[in-house]
Amino acid sequence: MPHLPPAQGLGFRMRPSGGKSGRPAARSVHGVSEVSASWWWWSQAPLQLKNLPVNSFSLEFLTELIINLEKLENDKTFRGIIITSDCPKAFSAGVDLREICGKNPAHYTEYWKVLQDLWLRLYLSNLVLISAINGPCAAGGCLIPLTSDYRILADNPKCLIGLNETRLGISAPFWFKDPLVNIIGHRASEHALQLGLLFPPAEALQVGIVDKVVPKDQVQSTALSVMTQWLAIPDHARQLTKNMIRKPTADLLVKHRDTDIQNFVSFISRDSIQKSLQMYLAKLKQNKD
Numbered sequence: 001m002p003h004l005p006p007a008q009g010l011g012f013r014m015r016p017s018g019g020k021s022g023r024p025a026a027r028s029v030h031g032v033s034e035v036s037a038s039w040w041w042w043s044q045a046p047l048q049l050k051n052l053p054v055n056s057f058s059l060e061f062l063t064e065l066i067i068n069l070e071k072l073e074n075d076k077t078f079r080g081i082i083i084t085s086d087c088p089k090a091f092s093a094g095v096d097l098r099e100i101c102g103k104n105p106a107h108y109t110e111y112w113k114v115l116q117d118l119w120l121r122l123y124l125s126n127l128v129l130i131s132a133i134n135g136p137c138a139a140g141g142c143l144i145p146l147t148s149d150y151r152i153l154a155d156n157p158k159c160l161i162g163l164n165e166t167r168l169g170i171s172a173p174f175w176f177k178d179p180l181v182n183i184i185g186h187r188a189s190e191h192a193l194q195l196g197l198l199f200p201p202a203e204a205l206q207v208g209i210v211d212k213v214v215p216k217d218q219v220q221s222t223a224l225s226v227m228t229q230w231l232a233i234p235d236h237a238r239q240l241t242k243n244m245i246r247k248p249t250a251d252l253l254v255k256h257r258d259t260d261i262q263n264f265v266s267f268i269s270r271d272s273i274q275k276s277l278q279m280y281l282a283k284l285k286q287n288k289d
């Protein structure tokens with residue numbers, strides 16, 4: 001498995017430093033707990049997102065992420081991935097607004113297609129995906145958590161999570177809305193989406209957009225212990241079940257991909273939408289701590 005060195009703040013750390021292969025050296029042990037510990041350790045891959053400063057989804061970052069996910073998916077050693085952020089400011093600030101502001105329709109088309117690709121790859125992944133959300137997570141930044149099998153959020157008031165698109169004057173696509181509805185239900189989604197709510201940790205847990213809230217320094221260890229539970233289930237049974245539950249939602253995007261791209265491009269190309277996105281970006285740049 002390649003270890004990609006971060007280039008100009010862009011990169012993915014795919015496992016902690018360890019033995020030659022990056023994993024802890026194999027140990028010859030017979031105690032059940034040690035055997036099972038090494039078994040799950042070997043089966044899961046940590047994936048740390050690093051696109052400084054806020055892990056926003058640039059086209060380049062999305063493309064690299066898809067390539068890395070594909071490699072992990074095809075490497076039969078791995079049964080699960082814990083996805084976390086290696087950027088102190090955010091888990092992910094979502095769509096990189098510079099990709100959808102001031103560009104041309106061909107660029108918007110390419111960008112949206114790649115974002116759809118990432119969503120499909122994650123939503124239908126055969127691997128167990130756990131999001132270890134250690135920073136704020138807004139709008140498109142929820143794409144990874146909402147397509148994961150389990151979400152753990154750091155208990156920090158800055159760690160807001162939600163689909164806040166309406167606050168930018170845009171509307172979340174149906175394939176962001178559908179997983180949210182599947183996770184938190186119809187009424188709570190209506191409320192959250194229309195108001196563009198960003199939930200602080202306690203409310204996020206209450207509404208169900210995350211499964212667990214823990215102190216920030218316990219996010220990773222909690223993710224590992226949750227992964228152990230999920231990996232205790234035989235893959236084929238879990239994968240069939242996941243596919244059965246998720247396929248109808250995924251099929252909607254597969255079936256309507258081209259129309260969805262056309263809708264996005266015509267919507268995002270409107271002058272009024274461009275103006276409100278530019279204002280939002282300018283406001284972000286003014287609101288420095």
Ligand SMILES: CCCCCCC/C=C/C(=O)SCCNC(=O)CCNC(=O)[C@H](O)C(C)(C)COP(=O)(O)OP(=O)(O)OC[C@H]1O[C@@H](n2cnc3c(N)ncnc32)[C@H](O)[C@@H]1OP(=O)(O)O
Binds near residue numbers: 054056089168263268
């Ligand atoms: C029909 C379909 C319609 C379209 C559907 C589109 C669906 C998806 C939409 C999206 O995802 S839009 C993006 C939504 N994201 C947000 O609202 C989050 C915005 N960011 C923040 O709230 C904060 O930056 C933060 C993540 C909470 C971090 O705050 P902090 O104070 O620590 O850092 P900042 O100074 O705010 O940010 C640092 C740096 O990063 C720039 N930046 C932040 N977010 C983005 C972004 N999404 N895209 C591009 N750039 C971003 C920010 O402007 C700062 O830049 P500099 O001033 O340092 O140059």
